[in-house]
Amino acid sequence: MNKIKRLSSGAFLLTAFVALTASAESNHDWTYNGEHGPEHWAEISKDFHACEDGRAESPINIEGAKKAPADMPRLKITYQPLPIDIANTGHSIQFNAAPGTDSITLGGRVYQLVQFHFHAPGEERFAGKESVMDAHLVHHSDDDKLLVLAVQFKIGDQPNSVIQTMLDRIPHEKGAEFKVKAVMVNPLDLLPKDTGYYTYSDSLTTPPCSEGVTWIEFKEPVIITQQQPDAMQRFYHGNQRPVQALNGRDIWEVN
Numbered sequence: 001m002n003k004i005k006r007l008s009s010g011a012f013l014l015t016a017f018v019a020l021t022a023s024a025e026s027n028h029d030w031t032y033n034g035e036h037g038p039e040h041w042a043e044i045s046k047d048f049h050a051c052e053d054g055r056a057e058s059p060i061n062i063e064g065a066k067k068a069p070a071d072m073p074r075l076k077i078t079y080q081p082l083p084i085d086i087a088n089t090g091h092s093i094q095f096n097a098a099p100g101t102d103s104i105t106l107g108g109r110v111y112q113l114v115q116f117h118f119h120a121p122g123e124e125r126f127a128g129k130e131s132v133m134d135a136h137l138v139h140h141s142d143d144d145k146l147l148v149l150a151v152q153f154k155i156g157d158q159p160n161s162v163i164q165t166m167l168d169r170i171p172h173e174k175g176a177e178f179k180v181k182a183v184m185v186n187p188l189d190l191l192p193k194d195t196g197y198y199t200y201s202d203s204l205t206t207p208p209c210s211e212g213v214t215w216i217e218f219k220e221p222v223i224i225t226q227q228q229p230d231a232m233q234r235f236y237h238g239n240q241r242p243v244q245a246l247n248g249r250d251i252w253e254v255n
């Protein structure tokens with residue numbers, strides 16, 4: 001049976017780290033424009049100070065990457081199909097991963113997939129250009145480290161199967177969640193075939209803008225049809241934080 005569940009009190013039901021991750025619901029009302037927009041996030045709560053005084057903030061413009069040294073640890077992805085669980089968070093459309101199911105490994109540390117969500121247009125820029133939409137896959141390790149895998153989308157003639165499976169089931173009401181065990185998606189189908197990526201140290205792109213997040217940004221975009229971002233943008237259009245200063249951070253290119 002299909003089930004629409006209300007997220008009572010939003011973040012209170014979630015564990016602390018989920019509250020920290022992008023797009024989890026917050027008590028503090030923030031938006032992408034107007035008086036609660038990105039330039040005012042730090043004024044909304046003391047907890048959001050990094051949104052203003054942070055020095056390693058996200059998103060960035062990716063340009064001038066250096067070749068990664070040969071001994072830099074490589075990413076290993078272990079994803080398998082997950083039961084569908086879609087939340088309309090009030091800031092984006094988010095897929096909540098079944099705990100402990102999907103993980104990635106980097107440098108001996110295992111990170112569990114917590115959720116993934118979408119921004120339209122895409123948040124990271126590439127030599128100043130934005131994509132039509134992106135996905136951020138948020139991961140958490142046992143020792144409280146966060147890692148985001150980011151995928152950019154590009155318009156073509158092939159719909160993406162994960163997005164398509166989600167589109168018909170997005171709850172219209174903010175704060176609502178749609179969960180059903182019978183329908184599965186594999187987050188692997190959101191990722192490009194070419195596993196080359198850029199990596200850098202960054203932050204969450206949403207309040208509290210916490211830093212120390214490892215970012216892995218796939219170089220190859222994934223094809224979607226125009227209808228897919230159009231449908232997603234009926235829920236959220238412009239949930240994109242402005243580009244933040246690099247402040248001397250290195251961007252590494254891994255092939």
Ligand SMILES: [Zn+2]
Binds near residue numbers: 022117118119136205
């Ligand atoms: Zn995000």
